[in-house]
Amino acid sequence: MIFSIMVNEGPYTHQASDTAYHFAAAALAAGHEIYRVFFYHDGVNNGTRLTTPPQDDRNIVHRWSELAEKHGLDLVVCVAAAQRRGIVDDDEAKRNSKDADNIAPGFRISGLGQLIEAGIKSDRLMEFGD
Amino acid sequence: MLHTVNKSPYEKNSLETCLGLSLDGSDILLIEDGVYGAIAGGKASAMLLEAMKTRQVYALGPDLAARGIDPGRLVDGITVVDYGGFVELAARNDRVQAWL
Numbered sequence: 768m769i770f771s772i773m774v775n776e777g778p779y780t781h782q783a784s785d786t787a788y789h790f791a792a793a794a795l796a797a798g799h800e801i802y803r804v805f806f807y808h809d810g811v812n813n814g815t816r817l818t819t820p821p822q823d824d825r826n827i828v829h830r831w832s833e834l835a836e837k838h839g840l841d842l843v844v845c846v847a848a849a850q851r852r853g854i855v856d857d858d859e860a861k862r863n864s865k866d867a868d869n870i871a872p873g874f875r876i877s878g879l880g881q882l883i884e885a886g887i888k889s890d891r892l893m894e895f896g897d
Numbered sequence: 898m899l900h901t902v903n904k905s906p907y908e909k910n911s912l913e914t915c916l917g918l919s920l921d922g923s924d925i926l927l928i929e930d931g932v933y934g935a936i937a938g939g940k941a942s943a944m945l946l947e948a949m950k951t952r953q954v955y956a957l958g959p960d961l962a963a964r965g966i967d968p969g970r971l972v973d974g975i976t977v978v979d980y981g982g983f984v985e986l987a988a989r990n991d992r993v994q995a996w997l
Contacts, residue, residue: 781930789980790983793983794984796981797984799988891987891993892993893987893993894995896995897997
């Protein structure tokens with residue numbers, strides 16, 4: 768079965784990002800496919816490589832990057848939500864004249880159409896948020 | 898249809914709304930702070946017992962454990978599942994609605 772996942776909450780807020788991650792890992796372990804993980808609203812904050820949580824805490828951003836690398840996941844950050852919150856890749860940095868980018872490995876910035884397409888191409892769209 | 902509820906009934910009325918609008922035969926999964934609703938004798942007990950006449954209710958085990966809730970303290974009839982069980986519920990139902 769093909770799942771897509773929508774994450775609407777930032778890391779270390781309540782629990783949505785953790786639940787989404789554990790659901791994704793369990794779905795992959797059961798042999799299902801994850802078509803896309805779409806980060807929207809404050810969920811885009813899952814995509815910054817500049818977080819430094821304490822060493823004895825889970826690293827939510829790294830965890831997503833590692834899962835993406837291992838399983839070839841498509842982690843998409845909503846561009847409009849990202850611009851508002853300062854999540855920037857190289858293209859966006861140039862386009863908006865910023866002096867740096869901060870997108871984490873495995874993440875890419877794109878538009879809301881990617882969420883709609885994920886809904887069409889997947890058997891289930893799972894929403895995790897606050 | 899699978900309904901997920903992630904809010905405590907002491908914080909928001911998500912569970913009450915879900916139980917009021919979900920159809921007979923639905924599966925309802927309590928996750929995150931939603932698992933507080935599963936405690937026997939709690940605010941949501943009577944609502945859940947009534948709902949379970951026509952619907953199945955589940956609670957996510959790791960979220961119960963994270964909050965120190967012993968599965969033996971749950972409303973009778975609630976089934977505890979792990980993340981694999983969550984995935985199975987999502988696959989088994991044709992749609993999923995998150996009550997946030």
